[in-house]
Structures are given as C-alpha cells and as structure tokens.
Amino acid sequence: MALARSWSVALLGIDGRVVEVEADIGAGMPGMKLVGLPDPGLKEAKDRVRAAVRNSDQKWPEQHVTLGLSPANLPKLGSGYDLSIAAAVLAASGAVSGSKLLGTVLLGELALDGRIRPVPGVLPALLAARKEGVRRAVVPTDSLFEAALVHDIEVLGAPHLRDLLAWMDDVEHLPTAGPVTEEEPPPVADLSDVIGQPEARWALEVAAAGGHHLLLVGPPGVGKTMLARRLPGLLPELSREESLEVTAVHSIEGKLSRSSPLIRIPPFVDPHHSTSIAALIGGGTDIAKPGIISRAHRGVLFLDEVCEFGGQRLESLRTVLEDGEVRIARRKGVVCYPARFQLVLATNPCPCAPPREADCDCTPFARRRYFGKLSGPLLDRIDLRVRLRPLTAMHAHAHEFEKPEPTAHVRTRVLRARERAAERWAAHGWRTNAEVPGPVLRREYALPRKTTVALDRGLDTGVLTARGVDRCLRVAWTLSDLAEADRPDAGHVAAALEFRDRQAA
Incomplete structure (x- = not known):
C-alpha cells in the first residue's frame, strides 16, 4: 500500500482554499475512484490524467487508485486539479520523488498528450494559497504572466507533464515568473x-x-x-x-x-x-x-x-x-x-x-x-x-470663443478633493465620501443645525427620505472638498439638495 499527497486550490467566487489531494494505491481491481465532491468536469480527470501519464512515458499503476480531495465537504470545480492528481498518483507509485510536493500547490489542466493547459482563476488561487502560508506554486507556462502578479511566493511554470516530473526528481529546473511588464494605459476620451x-x-x-x-x-x-x-x-x-x-x-x-x-x-x-x-x-x-x-x-x-x-x-x-x-x-x-x-x-x-x-x-x-x-x-x-x-x-459654436475645459484640468481638482476625503476618513478605512455610512455623518461629523435646515425641511415635506438625507450629506462633503473648505456650509447642502430635487422628466 502506498500513499502520497499534493496540493491544489479550490475557488469559490474569488475566495480560495488550499485542497489536499491524497492518492492511495492498494490491492484490488485496476481502476480509479475520486471522492471529495468533484463536479462533472473534475470526474472526467480520471481519463485525462491516465492518458496524459501514459503519453508522458510513465506507467499508470495497475492497481486500484483512490483519490481523496480534502476538505471533503468543499465543492471542487473545474479541471485545474489535473496536475496535482497526476503528481500525487506518480509519487504514490514510486515513479517520481514526492519530496518537492510539500508546501507546493499545483494548478493546471492536462491535455491527453501531457501538455499543461492554462486554467482560469490562477491569480485569485495563488492569492488564497499565499494567505494560507504556501510559498511555492507550479502553474502552466502560459499562466506565468498572470502568476507573476503575486508577490512573496515562488512561481514556476511547467509546459508539459514530463517537465514537472523531471523537476520533482531534480533532473531539470522549471522557468520562473519574470518581472511584470506594464504598458502605458490607452488614452482616454477627453x-x-x-x-x-x-x-x-x-x-x-x-x-x-x-x-x-x-x-x-x-x-x-x-x-x-x-x-x-x-x-x-x-x-x-x-x-x-x-x-x-x-x-x-x-x-x-x-x-x-x-x-x-x-x-x-x-x-x-x-x-x-x-x-x-x-x-x-x-x-x-x-x-x-x-x-x-x-x-x-x-x-x-x-x-x-x-x-x-x-x-x-x-x-x-x-x-x-x-x-x-x-x-x-x-x-x-x-x-x-x-x-x-x-x-x-x-x-x-x-x-x-x-x-x-x-x-x-x-x-x-x-x-x-x-x-x-x-x-x-x-x-x-x-x-x-x-x-x-x-x-x-x-452652444454648438462655443468652441470658437472658449475652449471647453480638458480632462487633465478637471482631474487635478478631482484628485485634490479625493486626497482630502481619503485623509479625513483614513482612520475608518474609507477612501471616498460615497462610502461613509450615514450614522457617522450624522453623529461624529454632524453639521450645525443652521447648516442642515434645508434637509430638515425636505424631510418634513416628504421630498427626502432618511436615505436621501444621508446621500445629500455625502454630496455636500464632496462639494466642500472641491471648494477646499474644512466642512460643508449651508450653500453646499443646498447645492446637494438641488442635485437631488432636480426634475428629471
């Protein structure tokens, strides 16, 4: 009886959890059983992995193979577990050494000829793995450009199953992720x-x-x-x-x-x-x-x-x-x-x-x-x-007399206003006025009653709801930031209310 382990990552949304893949080779009729809530795509991995192993000049075990994916109650979706399954089975059979699998997550789909195909979600998978303390990962070579975005983790690329197995036996090295090249963003409309x-x-x-x-x-x-x-x-x-x-x-x-x-x-x-x-x-x-x-x-x-x-x-x-x-x-x-x-x-x-x-x-x-x-x-x-x-x-010929203000000038004022807001809300973790909850605006940053008299009148007449008051206060703080004022005054509140009361139809 032989047992080996490898690791992969299960994604639920953009959150991930490290999954332990166990391969047990024991007595019984030749075959493979996969347990641990696999989806239909993962169940087909049995045939994909077996063909990929044979076409990579390796022998598939002629005994019963049991594969367990843990946590067992966590749904496992997709074909990204192929690489970890193949590595665990071959390590359990003694075909390759399994020492390098410890502390390494493997991501990739296997083609029938042993090529390692990219899978979606490599970035969130590696972020989740790093969060759980993993410090090394092997991904498809075509996914290295994406994996390089994750710092503090060693990322290796494997183009073929043979290359992965040679790396596990210390016969050859796998390429690492190079520096991320960032192009200049395309110009925006002005x-x-x-x-x-x-x-x-x-x-x-x-x-x-x-x-x-x-x-x-x-x-x-x-x-x-x-x-x-x-x-x-x-x-x-x-x-x-x-x-x-x-x-x-x-x-x-x-x-x-x-x-x-x-x-x-x-x-x-x-x-x-x-x-x-x-x-x-x-x-x-x-x-x-x-x-x-x-x-x-x-x-x-x-x-x-x-x-x-x-x-x-x-x-x-x-x-x-x-x-x-x-x-x-x-x-x-x-x-x-x-x-x-x-x-x-x-x-x-x-x-x-x-x-x-x-x-x-x-x-x-x-x-x-x-x-x-x-x-x-x-x-x-x-x-x-x-x-x-x-x-x-x-209006149509206004450009002949006065050129409309370009994006660069407006953006400068926007960035200054955002900096003021970010500095004010930094202790709370908010970056914009739109993120600030209403209770904070009404209590910790309450404005004088004479400043908010227009909002009180709007509540009395039914023009505003309680949510509408909160949103008017947020807009008033933004108007004061654009005016580089310390706090909103009655004019800013009135302007915020005018934006809300404006007839739209």
Missing part, C-alpha cells in the same frame, strides 16, 4: 470634446470627486453617452490592492491581457439593455460565475437607455448599490463577488424622445409609464440627477 452642458460637466466632476452615482436625462444627441465615457478619465488610478481585486475577477473569466495583465485603470462596462439578470448580476448552475456588475468593480457601470432595461434587471441592483458586493446562492454553495462601482444611468425623458421637448407627442400617462421603470427606491440611491438641454446654435 472632456474637451463635449460641447456645452455646463451643469452636466459639473455633476460629472462631483461624481468623480466623491464616488457618487449619477443620472443623466435628456433628448438624443445632447452628450449623455459622451459624458459617461469620460468619467473613467477623471478617476484616480487603482491602488495595488484595488488592482489585484479587479484583476482577480477578470482572471476568473480568463480575460487578462498577456502584455499588461494588471488592471490599473478603473474599468468601464456598458451592457446592452437586452442583457439578462444572470449576465448582469452573475449566475450559473453549480457555482455562480461573476456578472457584469463584478467586472465593473472599482470602476463605472454605465446603463445607457436605462428605461429599456426593464424593472427586474434594475431592481436587482438595489442591494448591490448599498453593500458593494453581490451574494449568489446556487445548489452547491453561496459565492460572494465584489461589486463596488459607480453607477451612471442615461435615459431619454419619454418614448418618442424628440430633439425639442415642445415637439413631444407622448401622453402624460406614457411619459410616467416610461420613466416609471426607474422605481423610487432605485432613484433614492442615485446621488446626482441632471437634466441635459438641447444644444443651441451658440
């Missing part, structure tokens, strides 16, 4: 391309400075989409920790760039209005995959023609906007994906959407029904609401 719309440009600056959600309403062709696409250019680059969070989500989908895998620029995601709820939020059968909102983590989610999305899709965003994450329950477990994004909504004021409001032939009922797809609870979570006006002849 705000100077947007003509007119001073109120919307100011709202975009406020949204960028405080991390606030934004609603743009106006007829076609006035610049709603142009403004939304220029928001990422105003945002600061992601920190190292934020970059790894965002890159981990994209790694699970297998959509990382080989030339520049680390995502440093806030992502911009703009799904079509026909997108399903599962694609938007995340879904799947056994364990849910990340959705569009998770791809927008730490970036911007832009819903153009938002009234065409339908009520169910929009209402599914309500909890996410508050929590900054999405929890999805499926048959084999509950997964949590990060989804802290800035939501930008754009819509026409009515179904016919003529260039001039005076030409609208929609009935009042049709207008209410169209815009009513944005429910009150959803709108209550939108901090800034702006109505864009049709361009006039003077």
